[in-house]
Amino acid sequence: MSGHTVQDNIVAVRGRLESALQKAGRTPGSASLLAVSKKKPAEDVQAAYEAGQRSFGENYLQEALDKQQALSMLDITWHFIGAVQSNKTREIAEHFDWCHTVDRLKTARRLSEQRPDHLPPLNVCLQVNISRQESKSGAAPEEVETLAAEIATLPGLSFRGLMAIPAPTVSFNEQRLPFRALRELLDTLRINHPDQPLDTLSMGMSDDIDAAITEGSTLVRVGTAIFGARAS
Numbered sequence: 267m268s269g270h271t272v273q274d275n276i277v278a279v280r281g282r283l284e285s286a287l288q289k290a291g292r293t294p295g296s297a298s299l300l301a302v303s304k305k306k307p308a309e310d311v312q313a314a315y316e317a318g319q320r321s322f323g324e325n326y327l328q329e330a331l332d333k334q335q336a337l338s339m340l341d342i343t344w345h346f347i348g349a350v351q352s353n354k355t356r357e358i359a360e361h362f363d364w365c366h367t368v369d370r371l372k373t374a375r376r377l378s379e380q381r382p383d384h385l386p387p388l389n390v391c392l393q394v395n396i397s398r399q400e401s402k403s404g405a406a407p408e409e410v411e412t413l414a415a416e417i418a419t420l421p422g423l424s425f426r427g428l429m430a431i432p433a434p435t436v437s438f439n440e441q442r443l444p445f446r447a448l449r450e451l452l453d454t455l456r457i458n459h460p461d462q463p464l465d466t467l468s469m470g471m472s473d474d475i476d477a478a479i480t481e482g483s484t485l486v487r488v489g490t491a492i493f494g495a496r497a498s
């Protein structure tokens with residue numbers, strides 16, 4: 267895909283984001299765009315960067331580290347959004363600004379311990395299995411409060427909010443339901459943990475941006491609509 271197309275797509279997705287915010291009666295600019303560049307080359311990341319995009323999400327650690335090295339001269343905020351294996355926590359703690367996919371205490375503790383002292387705390391979201399899908403990542407909704415209370419004590423982490431990947435559904439109204447449930451979980455956490463910087467609802471992808479924004483998403487994670495289909 268040519269750089270020109272990526273830039274056009276960035277402009278189109280930003281327009282879609284802003285019109286969804288407006289339709290929902292939300293403040294312009296109150297949700298941001300995370301460009302998901304998994305399985306896409308560094309040149310595509312650079313093309314999006316040239317269109318003004320600064321935050322990028324990656325799922326596969328080695329692939330991400332290679333791109334970070336190739337693009338080290340760019341001022342990029344890197345988000346890890348893939349499954350976190352225990353033996354990968356050190357490199358995530360050392361090389362990313364955010365991790366959206368914390369779903370157990372062991373991972374949270376390791377990331378906190380392994381975050382280098384010279385870096386600010388790692389921004390984390392707790393991933394929730396909001397649609398209760400069998401064998402999917404994410405904490406069960408009823409585990410959220412207990413995990414949150416522990417995460418809030420970890421000095422190497424900044425606890426920013428919740429993340430979910432709901433089961434795919436077709437209609438706008440069906441898409442809204444799990445996003446609403448995630449927002450309600452965050453509302454409760456904010457009441458119970460007023461000392462934490464819980465400002466992030468990481469929800470919404472290419473096919474459900476509008477429903478996510480309607481339900482309060484502050485960070486949509488968009489791959490296909492920016493970079494095109496991925497080879498599987």
Ligand SMILES: *Cc1c(COP(=O)(O)O)cnc(C)c1O
Pocket residue numbers: 302304325347348431471472473487488489490491
């Ligand atoms: C791949 C991925 C996305 C982007 O999905 P698209 O449908 O391509 O927009 C968002 N979030 C996570 C966690 C992903 O793995």
